[in-house]
Amino acid sequence: MTRTLAFPAPAPADAVAYFGAELGFEVDPDDLARDLDAGRTAGYVVVETRAPEAFAAVHIPGAVNLPYRDMTPDSTAHLDRDLVYVCYCESSNCNAATKGALKLAELGFKVKRLSGGITSWMAAGYPVNTTDQAAGGIRCAC
Incomplete structure (x- = not known):
């Protein structure tokens, strides 16, 4: 038996349920970039969940900074509950976006959650707001 098929593929209906749910939890940088570039921003807010100094160094244009450590009922009371909050952090090696989304x-x-965080966003060549502070590279800072 091959390693690839050591575990049988699921029935198509199970795969539809699984992958459909996965797409409900994440958005990839390309889809988000295309929406932002086209001005399609209704219904969601892009949220940087790392510390303020990381946000100041580099962030996705239009994103707001809501560090996951500071999220409380009081600190989020002003947020619109009808919107979807697309959380991102440094990369898939950082879990600040997951903690913020949770x-x-x-x-x-x-x-x-934005797949791959700001690192994947920048690797794909999408625009960022940045300062000289980012010269040392992107870091987790969560």
Whole structure:
């Protein structure tokens, strides 16, 4: 038996349920970049979940900074509960986006996570707001 097929592929209906759910939880940089570039921003907010100094150094244009460590009922009271909050952090090696999405969901907000974080965003060549502070490279800072 091959390693590839050591575990049988799921039935098509199971694959539809699984992958459909996965797409409900994440958005990839290309889809987000195309929406932002076309001005299609209704219904969601892009949220940087790392520390303020990381946000100041480099972030996706239009993103807001809501560090996951600071998310509380009081600090999020001003947020619109009808919107979806697309959380991102440094990369797939950082879990600040996951922690931020979890906290927002626990507080009753709809959330998604940006696949690969700011690192994947920048690797794809999408625009960022940056300062000289970013010269040392992107870091987790969560």
